Amino acid sequence: MTAARHVAPERLIEVDAGRASPRETARVDRHVAACARCAAARERLARARDAMTDIAAQQPPELGWDHIGARVYWSTSSARHRALREAERPWWRRPAVLVVASVGLAAATTAALALWPADQRPGVSDAADRAAPPRPQAPKVVAGSATDRARSILRGVVTFASGQVALDGTEPRTDGVELGAVLSSEVEMGARLRTGEGRLVIQFGQASGFALGPHSSVTVGSFDDRAVELVVYEGAVEVELSHRRADQTFVVVAGHHRVSVVGTAFQVAHRAGQVDVECARGRVMVSDGASEVPVSAGEQLKVLEEAVLARALRQTVDPRRLAALERSLARPLLPAWTASPALLDTSSTVELAAPAGRAVRVDGVEVGVGTFALRVMSGRHHLQVSNGAGGFGHGAWIDAEPRARHRARAGLDGVVRLLRSGTDGIAAGGRSLEAMRAGEPAAAARARRLRRRQLTAALGGSARARQCMVPLEKRDLVSGSNVLFDIGFNADGSQGHLNVIRSNVPPDVERCLRAVVDEVQLPDGPAATVRFELAF
Amino acid sequence: MRGCQTGDRPSQDEFYRRFRRQVAANLYRVLGQRVDLDDLVQDVFIIAFRGLSRFRGDARLSTWLYRICVNVALGRIRSKARRPPPVLMVNPVADEVESSPPSPEQALRQKQDRERVYRALEAMQPKKRIVLYLHEIEGLDLKDIAYIVEAHPVTVRTRLFYARRDFYRLIAEDGE
Numbered sequence: 140m141t142a143a144r145h146v147a148p149e150r151l152i153e154v155d156a157g158r159a160s161p162r163e164t165a166r167v168d169r170h171v172a173a174c175a176r177c178a179a180a181r182e183r184l185a186r187a188r189d190a191m192t193d194i195a196a197q198q199p200p201e202l203g204w205d206h207i208g209a210r211v212y213w214s215t216s217s218a219r220h221r222a223l224r225e226a227e228r229p230w231w232r233r234p235a236v237l238v239v240a241s242v243g244l245a246a247a248t249t250a251a252l253a254l255w256p257a258d259q260r261p262g263v264s265d266a267a268d269r270a271a272p273p274r275p276q277a278p279k280v281v282a283g284s285a286t287d288r289a290r291s292i293l294r295g296v297v298t299f300a301s302g303q304v305a306l307d308g309t310e311p312r313t314d315g316v317e318l319g320a321v322l323s324s325e326v327e328m329g330a331r332l333r334t335g336e337g338r339l340v341i342q343f344g345q346a347s348g349f350a351l352g353p354h355s356s357v358t359v360g361s362f363d364d365r366a367v368e369l370v371v372y373e374g375a376v377e378v379e380l381s382h383r384r385a386d387q388t389f390v391v392v393a394g395h396h397r398v399s400v401v402g403t404a405f406q407v408a409h410r411a412g413q414v415d416v417e418c419a420r421g422r423v424m425v426s427d428g429a430s431e432v433p434v435s436a437g438e439q440l441k442v443l444e445e446a447v448l449a450r451a452l453r454q455t456v457d458p459r460r461l462a463a464l465e466r467s468l469a470r471p472l473l474p475a476w477t478a479s480p481a482l483l484d485t486s487s488t489v490e491l492a493a494p495a496g497r498a499v500r501v502d503g504v505e506v507g508v509g510t511f512a513l514r515v516m517s518g519r520h521h522l523q524v525s526n527g528a529g530g531f532g533h534g535a536w537i538d539a540e541p542r543a544r545h546r547a548r549a550g551l552d553g554v555v556r557l558l559r560s561g562t563d564g565i566a567a568g569g570r571s572l573e574a575m576r577a578g579e580p581a582a583a584a585r586a587r588r589l590r591r592r593q594l595t596a597a598l599g600g601s602a603r604a605r606q607c608m609v610p611l612e613k614r615d616l617v618s619g620s621n622v623l624f625d626i627g628f629n630a631d632g633s634q635g636h637l638n639v640i641r642s643n644v645p646p647d648v649e650r651c652l653r654a655v656v657d658e659v660q661l662p663d664g665p666a667a668t669v670r671f672e673l674a675f
Numbered sequence: 676m677r678g679c680q681t682g683d684r685p686s687q688d689e690f691y692r693r694f695r696r697q698v699a700a701n702l703y704r705v706l707g708q709r710v711d712l713d714d715l716v717q718d719v720f721i722i723a724f725r726g727l728s729r730f731r732g733d734a735r736l737s738t739w740l741y742r743i744c745v746n747v748a749l750g751r752i753r754s755k756a757r758r759p760p761p762v763l764m765v766n767p768v769a770d771e772v773e774s775s776p777p778s779p780e781q782a783l784r785q786k787q788d789r790e791r792v793y794r795a796l797e798a799m800q801p802k803k804r805i806v807l808y809l810h811e812i813e814g815l816d817l818k819d820i821a822y823i824v825e826a827h828p829v830t831v832r833t834r835l836f837y838a839r840r841d842f843y844r845l846i847a848e849d850g851e
Contacts, residue, residue, distance in 0.1 A: 148843035180847035183791075187846045190788035191812050199696065199703035199712065207713050208691055211720040215687070519684065538684065629685055634692070657692070 146170055151181050152188075201650075205521050205534070205636055206503040212519035213502060291364040294479040295326035295343040298472055301511030302337025302353070306330060318512035319544050322488045325479050328362040334374070338511075342472045343367075343479075350377045352408075352467075360392070368392060375408035375415075377467060396442065399424045405434075406464060416440045417456055419464050425451075437461055473516055487539040489513050491522065493549040498525040500534075517541045526553030533625050533638030535668055554625070556668065558583070586665035590628050593661045594671055607651035608675060611644065620644045621674040622652050628669070632661035640670065679727050691720060694740055701744040705808055706751060707793035718747050734822050742823045745805055752801045795845035803838035810835055811842075 146154075146167050153159045154167045171177045297306070300321045310333070326332070326341050334351045342348035343362070351357055355374025361367060364387060369376055371393040380389060380400060389400040393409035404420040416425055417439045425432045425440055427448040434440045434453060442451035456464070473486060490512040493499055499507050500523040506513060516539070523534030532553030537545050546558040598604065611617045622642040627635035637657055642649045652673055678686025695716065702715045722743050730739055796804050805824060809815045817835070821828040 147840075148847035149840050151847070152839075152843055183846055183849065184843060186784075186788045187792055187795075187843075190785065190792045193785060194704055194707070194789055194792060195812050195814070197700070197704050199699035202695075202699055202713050202716065204695055207695070207717050207720075208688075210717050211691065211724070212684070212687070214717075214721045215724045629688070631685055633685055633689060635688060 144170075145174065146177050146180075148180055148184060151177070151184055155181070155185060155188075203503070205536075205638065209502045209519060209521040209536075213516070292328065293343050293362045293364060293367070295341040295348075295359075295362070296473075296479045296482055296514065297322050297324060297326065297339065298342045298348065298514040299338070299340035299350075299507060299511060301507055301509065303335030304337040304339045304351075305333045309333070310335075318510075319488050319490050322512050322514050323483070325483070326359060326362075328359055330359045332357045332359070338507075340472070346472060347380045348472050349379070350467075351375070352377065366390070371407055371409045373409060375406055375410075377404075377406045379404045379472075395427050396448065397426050397428075399426065404465075406467070412443060414442050417460075417464055419461065473514060483542070485541050486514050486516050487541060487543040487545060489515055489520070489522070489537060489539065489545045489547065491524075491547045491549065491555075493524045494527075494551055497527065497549065497553070498531075499523070499549075500531060515539050517543075522547055522555050524549035524553045524555055527551060533636070533640060536627055536635050554670075556583070582665070583667065586667035587669050589664060590661065590667040591669045591671060593664070594626070594659065594669065597659045597661065598656065598671075598673070601655060603655045604652060604673060607648055607655060610648060617675045619675070620648075621672055622649055623670060623672045624653070624656055626656065626669055626671060628661055628664075628667050630663060630666045632663055634659070635666075635668075679724065687724060690723075694723075694737070695720075697737065698740060698744055701741060702748055704812065705745070705748045705805070707789070707796070711751075715747055715751060719743050722747070738819060738822060742825070745809070745823050749801050749805060752797075752804065791846065791849055795842055795849065798845055799838065799841055803834055803841060806831055806834045807838035807842050811839070 150159070150163075150167065151171075154164050159167070171181055300318045304318075304321055306321060306324050306326065307330075321339075326343070332339060332341070332351055333356045334353055336353055338353065339351040340348060341350075349369065352375040355376065356372040357374070357376050358370045358372070359368075360370050366387065367389045369378075369391045371391060376391060378389070378391065378400070391398040391400075391407045393407050393414045394412070396414045398405070398407050398416055400421075400423055405416065405418040405423050408415040408417075414425075416423060416434050418434045418436050420436050422433055422435045425434060425442070425448065430447075430449040432440060432448055432451060432453065437456055438453050439456045440451055440453050442448055473482065489501070491499060492510045495509045497509060498505050499509075499511070500521075501513065501515065502521050503523075515537075518539055520537045520539055521534055522537055523531040526532050530553075532549075532555065535547060535555040535557050537547065537557065539545060547555050548558055549555045608617050608620065611620060620643060622644060623640040625636070625638045625640050627637075629635050634657065637653065639649060639653060644652070656671075656673070679690050698719050699712060699716050702712060702719070706712075706715075719740070723740060726743070730736070734742075796808065799807070802824070806820060809820045809823060810817075815823070817828045817831050820835075821831045824831065826834070
């Protein structure tokens, strides 16, 4: 039997599937019986067919549904808001109009030049003149040129505040700060920012911002599109900058030293007469007026305030310290930047009271620790707090409306509860975070009780839930089985989220029970998040 | 559906909850790995929410969503960033229906067989791969496949003919 007469694989498949004639089948069977190569191919094809059946029955693994949902909503709501902003823009400033106008203007100019006799155009008398090289012209001073144009004032927005912070240079209060009010303020030139046991993040451009660490005092010296100058009196300021205009300078002044930015992410600390510059990414230049020392990514420069800069020692930052610096520099900034008033109009604040030291994630990204206030773009966000055992609870959803102030509280178990939110604000309502910690509104507790009753009625004695337990019944393991769910109900009775908090049943049984709960639709009523245990 | 088209959030919630597993399953099976399944599921829903206003109802919603899944998967297949080899999970559904679990040897062999199938699929041209997958694994008919891949049924039939020939030859020759 030669190779040319081997059975083609697709024919083997046809024969094995019973789609060939008896005569063809017999011929192929005879050949395969005598040909080791075709027999091996037939075996491989048969196994591949089985594997394809397996693949068709494959179920995907459990994914972070809430995280994916948050990212989807974030993306779609951002696009919607962009469209809304575009619609609100005056018609003559819309890109399409500008493009059409530009094209029209260019066409009109071209037509005019074509129709205008060449010998009548100013400065063009004859062919010799046209061929002559351009004559040097005396420099002219033009109002609004690159050197003299009016500076555009920057305004920063506070995107994160925790602990004791103040924007007016006063001593930060220790008896509870209205963090929501801090987030509603703008930062302008001359602002004196101070922190006690707290942290403050200010954004002033797309992916550009700076953060004050604990016990820091910083004045915003210059703050426009030509120059930004921060003066660090005490403490540490961490800076992250996106791409800047070529003629814009960014300088951090600490003692007698100026740190001018070439790179993008760095920290300048000024403590006890010593200036400490650490650069995580890019490059910065440190100068004392007499000399300059570059500090590159991964390097650190420590210099005493009165010491000669040129003799200061540059050293490589320890990798662990560098990793910590990177984490520290990863401050919460808003992903889309417009002018600060527009940003304040389109974003909202989330104030969270969480136990001290507990890490907090928003949309899967760790943004802070303990109690703080954060500015987020409007849209749906997923809030999670660590449960003390290293993991994160299943969290809660926040539907952030523009200009709204949302409040949430987390317990020691990492469970997040949303408190009453609104546009009245903490200051107007007179409720501080401290007050929020004292207890949630009774209405929320009533809503939870109502939803729990409705859920019990919907699921009590569910035949489908019992059906899920059949695999355990066979092994007599039903008694004592339980699954604890965290369910968020919307006002229309649909489920906003459904998470399994705790379970002692096998994953397939858990999935089955989760699917049963997932299908529950309650009547219209108050929105509430409830914990519900299915126990057997 | 109408609420989704107007950007109504509860409607989008409902849409997402109803179809998320189906979308994940489609992507998981067509790509045979879950390394960046989260991102792909996210992409599908973003495209779906943006495109729902243009959905004319000329196919079932699930089929329309399937079309998006296929396009996202095709983009993933065509991307130059190479993926690690397929990571396949033991199928919990299969475990549930079997009277006894497979032996470790059997499980390993099944895993190797599935990997061989995906290896052959990855060696094929993306268009042929998708058509073959939809027909031979998902069991869809030519009309549905034509809608999903946005091609004429005759084109699909031709593509499927060559895809099956290539695929089974790759399988038959694998290991020689």
